[in-house]
Amino acid sequence: MRLRVVLLLILGLCAAPLRADFQVGVAKTVITPDPLLPIIGGVGPASPPVGKQGELYARAMVLQQGDVRVAFVQLDLLGFPSVLGARVHQQVPRIKAENILIGSTHTHSAPDCYAFPGLDGKSNADLRYIDFVCDQAAAAINQALDKLQAAHLKIATGEARGKIAYNYYAPELFDPRMSVIQAVSPAGEVIGTLVNYAIHPEVLGSRLGLVSPDLVGPLCDQLEADFGGMGMFINGAQGGMVTADNRILDQIADPLKATWRDARTWEECLRIGRLMASEAKRIVADAPVQQDPALACYARDVKFPVDSDMMWAIVRTSPLKYPHNDDQSITTRINLVNLGDAQILTIPGEALPNIGFFLKRRMKGEHNLLFGLTNDAFGYILTRVDFNSFQRYEYITRTSLGEMTGEILLDNALQMIDEAPAPK
Secondary structure: HHHHHHHHHHHHHOOOOOOOOEEEEEEEEEOOOOOOEEOOOOOOOEOOEEOOOOOOOOEEEEEEEEEEEEEEEEEOOOOOOHHHHHHHHOOOOOHHHHEEEEOOOOOOOOOOOOOOOOOOEOOOOOHHHHHHHHHHHHHHHHHHOOOOEEEEEEEEEEOOOOOOOOOOOOOOOOEEEEEEEEEEOOOOOOOEEEEEEOEEOOOOOOOEEEEOOOOHHHHHHHHHHHOEEEEEEEEEOOOOOOOOOEEEEEEEEEOOEEEEEEOOOHHHHHHHHHHHHHHHHHHHHOEEOOOOOOOEEEOOOOOEOOOOOOHHHHHHOOOOOOOOOOOOOEEEEEEEEOOOOOEEEEEOOOOOHHHHHHHHHHHHOOOOEEEEOEEOOOOOOOOOOOOOHHHHHHHHHHOOOOOOOOHHHHHHHHHHHHHHOOOO
16 A cells, blocks of 8 residues: 555656746846946937936846746946847856846936947947946846745736826827736745836936936836835837936927927936836736746847948947957847746847837737847837838937848747747
8 A cells, every 4th residue: 555655656746747946036236337437328429427316236137947047137228238248148157148138228327338439439438337337237147146036926017107208209109018027925025026118218318417327216216115125127119219208298399399398307207217116016916926937038149230330330440349240240139038928029229119019919928028228239220111211210210220120120029929939
């Protein structure tokens, strides 16, 4: 009888799926320069710093299921190209390089980490600061790895209400949906809350000379105050030109062009960031707990031609020595992550809202998230029909890699989505 019981136990164990408990770890490190450095808001001259509002951070959330590990990383920077991502990967040997997803918030109030060359071909970027950022980003990931603990997930998507974002080019052409990923311990304590939403954090902008995370800082601070754990933010498809709604609605600047004067104050950053946190709290409140979410990460290298003379000059003459191909192209990485009932797709730049809407519609998750400015941050991404088609898009056309960038992104993203299984 005892032998029979033992055999039944063995057979039962063999038949049961052997899956390790889902784990999450979070950590953050400060990347504010000391002393303060000049600020950039895009290609062009930097503004001298006069002070700071809030701290710049590297924030990491590491997820593990079985032998699969994935890291989501937020950097409070305008952009973080893959040539720097490679430096971070080298310092995190416990995670596959292709499973480390580094996204910049796109704050327009941070030092240059592109090392943009000037008209003379020389860059004024502080290379020691760039090394410091890479080291701090790696430290945040490694600390998060050391803090891995058993976790469940709550994932939710809903329309964020209130005066948060709008499209500067056409006010209502933006995606109002906010997605929230929240990791909680089995006892119900919040480990970390990640907000995914499309918005330019440029309330302050670069001209004020304030080093700042902009609205993202107050958002993350409020998430931590409301939930506990760590708050973080990863941008979405915010290109052309989905920005913070800091319009002063009773001060019209140009009625024919439908433009308003803006409130460029820290108080406005606080208002928008705290409102976003409040909406995230509302959206995730009733989300079901996923106790053992599956995790899978897929990666694909994609080659983009660089037709823009300005963008090619940056690639060739920046002291960061961007990798590039002999046929005047660059190669970058796109990731697709299945996480519980959600699917996440990375975008290596600033995709316009129509691209974002289309990709979300074709993705297979109950919740579909786009991580913009992730793995790379090479300018705006337009469809071929939008590229250089009318005057309003002159700037975003000029700061795009080329006419086919959007088409190549869509083709490769759809192939990845079609080939990968649906999240469970």
